[in-house]
Amino acid sequence: MRYDAIIIGAGLSGLTSALLLARSGRRVLVLEQNAQPAPVVRGFSRGGLYFDTGFHYAGGLGETSPFRTLFRHLGLEEKLQLFPFAEEGFDCLQISSSGERFLLPVGFSAIREKLGEYFPQARTAIAGYLDEIATKWSNFPYLDLDTAIADFAMETVHGKSLHERLQEFTAWPQLQSLLSMHSLHYGVSPDAASTTLNAQVAGSYYHSVHGIVGGGRGLVDALLALLTEAGAEVRCRSEVAGLLTTADGVSGVRLTTGEEILAGNVVVTLNPTLLPQLLPPGVLRPAYLKRLKNLRQTPSAYIVFAQSRKSLEFLRRRNLFIQPRAGIFADDTHRPLEERAFYLAAAGQGPDGDISGLVGIVPTGYAEVAAWEADELRHSADYGAQKQQIGERLLRIFAQQCPELADLELIELATPLTLRDYSQAPEGAIYGVGRFIGQYNPHPATRLPGLFLSGQAIAAPGLLGTVIAAYLTSGSILGHEYLRGELRTCR
Numbered sequence: 001m002r003y004d005a006i007i008i009g010a011g012l013s014g015l016t017s018a019l020l021l022a023r024s025g026r027r028v029l030v031l032e033q034n035a036q037p038a039p040v041v042r043g044f045s046r047g048g049l050y051f052d053t054g055f056h057y058a059g060g061l062g063e064t065s066p067f068r069t070l071f072r073h074l075g076l077e078e079k080l081q082l083f084p085f086a087e088e089g090f091d092c093l094q095i096s097s098s099g100e101r102f103l104l105p106v107g108f109s110a111i112r113e114k115l116g117e118y119f120p121q122a123r124t125a126i127a128g129y130l131d132e133i134a135t136k137w138s139n140f141p142y143l144d145l146d147t148a149i150a151d152f153a154m155e156t157v158h159g160k161s162l163h164e165r166l167q168e169f170t171a172w173p174q175l176q177s178l179l180s181m182h183s184l185h186y187g188v189s190p191d192a193a194s195t196t197l198n199a200q201v202a203g204s205y206y207h208s209v210h211g212i213v214g215g216g217r218g219l220v221d222a223l224l225a226l227l228t229e230a231g232a233e234v235r236c237r238s239e240v241a242g243l244l245t246t247a248d249g250v251s252g253v254r255l256t257t258g259e260e261i262l263a264g265n266v267v268v269t270l271n272p273t274l275l276p277q278l279l280p281p282g283v284l285r286p287a288y289l290k291r292l293k294n295l296r297q298t299p300s301a302y303i304v305f306a307q308s309r310k311s312l313e314f315l316r317r318r319n320l321f322i323q324p325r326a327g328i329f330a331d332d333t334h335r336p337l338e339e340r341a342f343y344l345a346a347a348g349q350g351p352d353g354d355i356s357g358l359v360g361i362v363p364t365g366y367a368e369v370a371a372w373e374a375d376e377l378r379h380s381a382d383y384g385a386q387k388q389q390i391g392e393r394l395l396r397i398f399a400q401q402c403p404e405l406a407d408l409e410l411i412e413l414a415t416p417l418t419l420r421d422y423s424q425a426p427e428g429a430i431y432g433v434g435r436f437i438g439q440y441n442p443h444p445a446t447r448l449p450g451l452f453l454s455g456q457a458i459a460a461p462g463l464l465g466t467v468i469a470a471y472l473t474s475g476s477i478l479g480h481e482y483l484r485g486e487l488r489t490c491r
């Protein structure tokens, strides 16, 4: 059996790419190394509680948003129930040193008003800054259907850093915190992140904010149902060990079991630093492979899953960002856990019902758990004890900084090793390869005929970035004008 396309990796970008290709009549197979599709976002249940893992909320899905058009085109609008986050404050920032809390409301004009109330002397500068983000956030191929794809120049990240841009607000360090806190959602600190990257990620949330009923698992189940309707196949526990090639280009894949599966196109959605080891020697230029291998990764994280004996009503349809001190956010993974910024969300966001589960995401480096990286150590009592100790320490930090979290019980702790196992990203990089200023950004098409890349490294992390990456990759195969033409009918 020969497939038209094999997609390696059943994450959000792999499932979306598969859907676009299968819809156009291609025979498609998705191969996933994990036992379940989309291991990063599908979440898990424990003791009757559902915990989201790699998806908590989405930006830019408002009724009139261009991202909503993509959702409609994919069929997700019909399959999913979205619910809006709290209009008066979808994200809350706490500065722990002063105990102050600031709410960020939904929508550019509401944000302008609210920030103007908090920082009246910065009102004019805030308006200018927000206008810039409002124009830039949807400046992405496939959100903008009119600009030629080549004109987006996605290959290198360049421009002013967010840190430089926020110098304008030095007199208001709390405002700098508010405007830089979403860098936690793309894993590049403001001194190395372009204002465009920040606008694309943070700006999508400024535009509109939604949760999905059923969380990450609901999203994955909807994509799987659409794939079944489109006739695509998904095989789990199928790790790809290498790509097969002929003189004409890519011809299929070989699994770790030795099984070979043939296909005309192969889409690789893994962390692009892993591509070189899948290829036979000599099929792509050494300079290109070296570039991929050396791409810089985002930091990893501890993810704490806990249950509160008190209701966590203050986190309903809202997340809490905690920064130790006011000022532009900076990578603090070298600091003790007690001095790091972190992010808290209710475990399974929903419009109603009881909230008692908590997810806390605390960026960290791989070195903290590297001693246990060998497979045989992962089930050792020593690693278990280390996880328990870190988890409990983090719960104490949460309770110290946030009185509403005084009564928490640790359910599970994911470490950089957990993230590495679930995504295969080197050192458990939370958002994979980062879009650092000056870094080469992989293109979906490669010089090997039939070989394409997709995934969060192509456009941006998150639901928005991975869906755009899937369109870019599928458009490289099906024709961008064909796909954009379909999208124009869905507006």
Ligand SMILES: Cc1cc2nc3c(=O)[nH]c(=O)nc-3n(C[C@H](O)[C@H](O)[C@H](O)COP(=O)(O)OP(=O)(O)OC[C@H]3O[C@@H](n4cnc5c(N)ncnc54)[C@H](O)[C@@H]3O)c2cc1C
Residues within 6 Å of the ligand: 008, 009, 010, 011, 012, 013, 014, 031, 032, 033, 034, 037, 038, 039, 040, 041, 053, 054, 055, 056, 057, 058, 059, 238, 239, 240, 241, 269, 270, 271, 303, 361, 422, 423, 424, 430, 431, 454, 455, 456, 457, 460, 461, 462, 463, 464, 466
């Ligand atoms: C803790 C956390 C919280 C997040 N919160 C949000 C949020 O609230 N909102 C949001 O929009 N985004 C969020 N994100 C980001 C979002 O989850 C990611 O950007 C997205 O899931 C990346 O999808 P992907 O398809 O690019 O990569 P992945 O999901 O990593 O997909 C790659 C797949 O390839 C598989 N694979 C690897 N090697 C092989 C192989 N050799 N053979 C076969 N399969 C292989 C992996 O198992 C994996 O399933 C969060 C991420 C994390 C980690």
